[in-house]
Amino acid sequence: MTKFQALLKFELMTNSSRYKGEGFFFRLRKILLTIIGAGVLASIFLFAINMVMGVFVEANMAHEFITIFSALMMLLHLILGVITATKILFTKVDLSILKLPVGGIDIFLAKFLYVYLKQLSFSLLISLPTFILFGIKTMQTALFYILLLPNVLFLPIIPVLLAVLLSVPVMGLIRIFKNKFMILLLFYTLVLIAGFTVYIYVLKFVLNIFESGHFSFDSSTVYAIKQFASYLHLPLLFKNILLCYNYFKSLTILLALVLILSALVYLFAKYLYFSLLNSSKNQRAFSKRTKIKYHRPTTAFVQKEFKTIFRSTNYAFQYLTIVFTTPLMVYFSSEIVSNVSTPSLGSSVLPGIVVLVLIMFLSMGTSFSATSITREGGNFFLTKIIPVSFTKQITVKFLIYLLISIPAIFVSCLVLAMANFITYSSALIIASALSFVIIGSICNSISMDIKRPQFEYIENGELSSSTKNTSASIGIGFTISLVMGIAGIVLSLFVSVPSMYLVLFGFGVPFALIELFRLFYKLEQRYERIEV
Amino acid sequence: MLVIKNLSKKYKNSDRFSVQDLSLTVNDGEIFGFLGKNGAGKSTTIKCLTGIIPFEKGEVLVCGHDIKKDSIAAKSNIGYVPDDHAVYDSLTGREYATFMGNVYGVKRDVLESRINMFASRFSMTNALDKQIRSYSHGMKQKICIIAALIHNPNLWVLDEPLVGLDPQSIAEIKDYMIEHKKNGNSVLFSSHNIDMVEKLCDRVAIINNGHLLEIINVKQFQKSGKSLEEHFLNLTKDEIKE
Numbered sequence: 001m002t003k004f005q006a007l008l009k010f011e012l013m014t015n016s017s018r019y020k021g022e023g024f025f026f027r028l029r030k031i032l033l034t035i036i037g038a039g040v041l042a043s044i045f046l047f048a049i050n051m052v053m054g055v056f057v058e059a060n061m062a063h064e065f066i067t068i069f070s071a072l073m074m075l076l077h078l079i080l081g082v083i084t085a086t087k088i089l090f091t092k093v094d095l096s097i098l099k100l101p102v103g104g105i106d107i108f109l110a111k112f113l114y115v116y117l118k119q120l121s122f123s124l125l126i127s128l129p130t131f132i133l134f135g136i137k138t139m140q141t142a143l144f145y146i147l148l149l150p151n152v153l154f155l156p157i158i159p160v161l162l163a164v165l166l167s168v169p170v171m172g173l174i175r176i177f178k179n180k181f182m183i184l185l186l187f188y189t190l191v192l193i194a195g196f197t198v199y200i201y202v203l204k205f206v207l208n209i210f211e212s213g214h215f216s217f218d219s220s221t222v223y224a225i226k227q228f229a230s231y232l233h234l235p236l237l238f239k240n241i242l243l244c245y246n247y248f249k250s251l252t253i254l255l256a257l258v259l260i261l262s263a264l265v266y267l268f269a270k271y272l273y274f275s276l277l278n279s280s281k282n283q284r285a286f287s288k289r290t291k292i293k294y295h296r297p298t299t300a301f302v303q304k305e306f307k308t309i310f311r312s313t314n315y316a317f318q319y320l321t322i323v324f325t326t327p328l329m330v331y332f333s334s335e336i337v338s339n340v341s342t343p344s345l346g347s348s349v350l351p352g353i354v355v356l357v358l359i360m361f362l363s364m365g366t367s368f369s370a371t372s373i374t375r376e377g378g379n380f381f382l383t384k385i386i387p388v389s390f391t392k393q394i395t396v397k398f399l400i401y402l403l404i405s406i407p408a409i410f411v412s413c414l415v416l417a418m419a420n421f422i423t424y425s426s427a428l429i430i431a432s433a434l435s436f437v438i439i440g441s442i443c444n445s446i447s448m449d450i451k452r453p454q455f456e457y458i459e460n461g462e463l464s465s466s467t468k469n470t471s472a473s474i475g476i477g478f479t480i481s482l483v484m485g486i487a488g489i490v491l492s493l494f495v496s497v498p499s500m501y502l503v504l505f506g507f508g509v510p511f512a513l514i515e516l517f518r519l520f521y522k523l524e525q526r527y528e529r530i531e532v
Numbered sequence: 533m534l535v536i537k538n539l540s541k542k543y544k545n546s547d548r549f550s551v552q553d554l555s556l557t558v559n560d561g562e563i564f565g566f567l568g569k570n571g572a573g574k575s576t577t578i579k580c581l582t583g584i585i586p587f588e589k590g591e592v593l594v595c596g597h598d599i600k601k602d603s604i605a606a607k608s609n610i611g612y613v614p615d616d617h618a619v620y621d622s623l624t625g626r627e628y629a630t631f632m633g634n635v636y637g638v639k640r641d642v643l644e645s646r647i648n649m650f651a652s653r654f655s656m657t658n659a660l661d662k663q664i665r666s667y668s669h670g671m672k673q674k675i676c677i678i679a680a681l682i683h684n685p686n687l688w689v690l691d692e693p694l695v696g697l698d699p700q701s702i703a704e705i706k707d708y709m710i711e712h713k714k715n716g717n718s719v720l721f722s723s724h725n726i727d728m729v730e731k732l733c734d735r736v737a738i739i740n741n742g743h744l745l746e747i748i749n750v751k752q753f754q755k756s757g758k759s760l761e762e763h764f765l766n767l768t769k770d771e772i773k774e
Contacts, residue, residue: 179663204591286663292644300634304620311622311663323759332771378618384584386635461621461665528586532579 007110013094040097049130053137059217063239064225070235072268073127077119077156081163082170090171108269119156119399128152151242161261169301173332181285184313187205189321193328207340258491297388301396308506314462323365323404327412333357334421350421351497354430356485358412362438363477370445370473377458380532399472401442409434429501436508443515445473450526475525533687533718535559539590541576542579542629550576551742558718563709565733566722567764573742574722578691582612595686611685613694621664625675627665635684650678654704669696688712690721706732730760740768
């Protein structure tokens with residue numbers, strides 16, 4: 001094995017550490033599940049893109065479709081590439097690697113190749129089947145399928161090269177905003193809202209086609225799309241190569257661009273990268289002068305818990321951002337589901353839909369509580385040595401989750417009432433009933449983590465990937481959401497809306513009580529048994 | 533101060549005892565050392581007596597309080613410094629020390645004066661308001677020590693406390709151990725550094741393969757003219773050969 005191969009293997013291994021410490025069958029199962037999950041998502045995507053493609057082809061805009069699709073894929077490769085490149089080249093670098101007897105360019109190249117391979121896998125999963133679908137739909141010749149593979153391989157190269165160069169200003173921004181926790185929280189919340197809004201609009205467009213069975217662009221839209229596509233110069237080159245228009249000219253321009261960018265990246269790697277890397281590791285630390293105050297242990301615990309969540313971009317996003325954006329996500333999703341269902345089923349199904357959507361989104365937020373113990377990581381011993389009962393410590397964590405989740409439920413229901421999806425009284429009843437469901441879900445998630453905390457998932461003091469308990473918590477939440485949502489829809493359709501409320505309380509209250517009992521009964525003994 | 537009676541501990545998924553039938557007493561106003569090679573059972577014993585891990589058999593009494601039955605009272609008397617200097621590194625040093633002081637019920641005035649005193653003593657004053665994430669290994673170890681001492685514990689327990697510290701910090705910690713002992717408190721620490729243990733400790737326990745081999749009164753032993761290092765190596769020789 002050459003030094004370069006060893007470095008590349010090191011990159012691949014260190015960046016897939018979520019499988020670390022687990023047995024062969026667990027890893028196999030996780031890999032299979034990842035493949036199945038990716039396959040399912042890709043199938044849904046292809047189903048949708050097939051419909052969109054059909055509309056474009058029908059409007060005689062097959063070439064525009066390929067151009068716009070290539071542009072979108074390049075943009076996505078660029079965004080994901082910048083995120084990965086910043087992480088792999090700067091924030092997630094173990095400086096001890098620089099002490100090894102290997103050349104700096106080799107280290108950089110291994111990291112670059114990792115970023116490219118990650119984008120390539122994405123391209124193979126999304127672009128390749130889309131191009132094949134396009135070929136079938138537009139009855140392309142064999143040459144199209146031959147030219148398709150180099151196109152798929154080439155598509156991520158320019159975005160990745162650009163991403164490497166852009167990672168420098170991004171790293172600069174990270175340095176500036178690293179310790180501005182509130183700004184970061186707002187930024188991530190806005191990004192999530194923007195992403196979700198785009199997703200909803202795309203979904204609405206697809207649903208519109210699906211619902212009407214037929215969709216076509218009017219002449220002015222066709223003209224606007226054609227005009228827009230003609231300005232996408234770089235994606236046009238890919239379209240030309242794929243469809244054999246000005247093949248050699250397009251290929252030459254593309255290769256020249258790749259060469260220029262590669263030269264710039266080489267110069268960056270040779271003269272700038274390592275000095276930037278060293279300076280990025282010697283950043284000014286977050287500093288804050290605090291007054292020393294006396295607090296009761298419980299209050300001290302609340303403050304500590306909140307600070308550890310708030311000051312971690314990762315945790316703040318996983319919990320605060322998700323919960324804060326729940327009302328908006330619930331509003332958009334309810335709108336879509338109700339648009340699809342109310343014409344055929346009537347508006348009486350709306351409360352059931354609201355229940356389904358609300359529990360689904362809240363489950364994502366409450367799954368954070370399934371890492372209550374795991375997140376302590378190396379500090380877990382502290383929870384054992386301090387003279388504060390385990391019951392009190394767990395109660396504090398439970399209350400913090402509750403203090404954020406319960407208002408999110410009420411705000412979501414208020415938003416839905418204001419948007420006339422449900423009445424204000426319905427909103428109050430649903431919010432109250434769902435509060436019990438969420439209490440039960442939080443307790444269940446914490447219980448799972450007490451039973452089997454997964455400290456092996458902690459890297460550099462933080463939990464960066466989802467644990468088995470998180471997945472289980474989301475799975476349980478989604479199941480409850482489906483069962484309660486469908487039961488709600490059926491009951492409000494065939495019996496009455498109040499009967500749905502009865503079922504909601506009938507499930508929620510006992511669920512909360514049982515899970516509260518399961519969490520706190522013999523908690524001291526169960527917590528004491530946790531070993532590090 | 534500390535009484536350990538017939539302590540036995542077997543980890544989950546392990547077929548052998550990490551500590552077996554271990555009994556010892558640490559007296560008031562005593563510095564007690566724990567010597568043993570890697571995997572001998574030093575850290576396991578310390579983790580059992582501080583309540584970090586559960587144990588199957590035996591009894592641990594801290595200032596008369598059973599760590600299992602009366603754990604809150606027992607833990608209130610212990611200050612523990614771990615071997616891996618783990619701390620909540622998103623907090624600043626001052627926030628962490630304040631949190632630990634609050635958790636142990638130290639009143640505000642006392643807390644403030646102790647934080648300032650220890651920070652000055654361990655040369656941490658300038659770093660106190662910086663996030664612990666930016667600390668060096670030695671600084672993290674020092675903030676752990678400050679946090680462990682914030683409630684002036686009767687029993688100060690340290691697991692390999694001096695690894696990676698600069699000579700000034702080592703000297704400062706050794707001085708504070710002696711001072712802590714003079715105030716009638718006890719110190720129990722594990723170490724591989726036989727020289728330091730010999731100079732600092734009143735008594736030393738040698739542990740191997742989870743068994744307590746011998747408890748040595750250092751002053752009496754020194755009178756015999758033997759070397760503690762040679763004695764330790766002889767005691768654990770068979771296992772080393774294996």
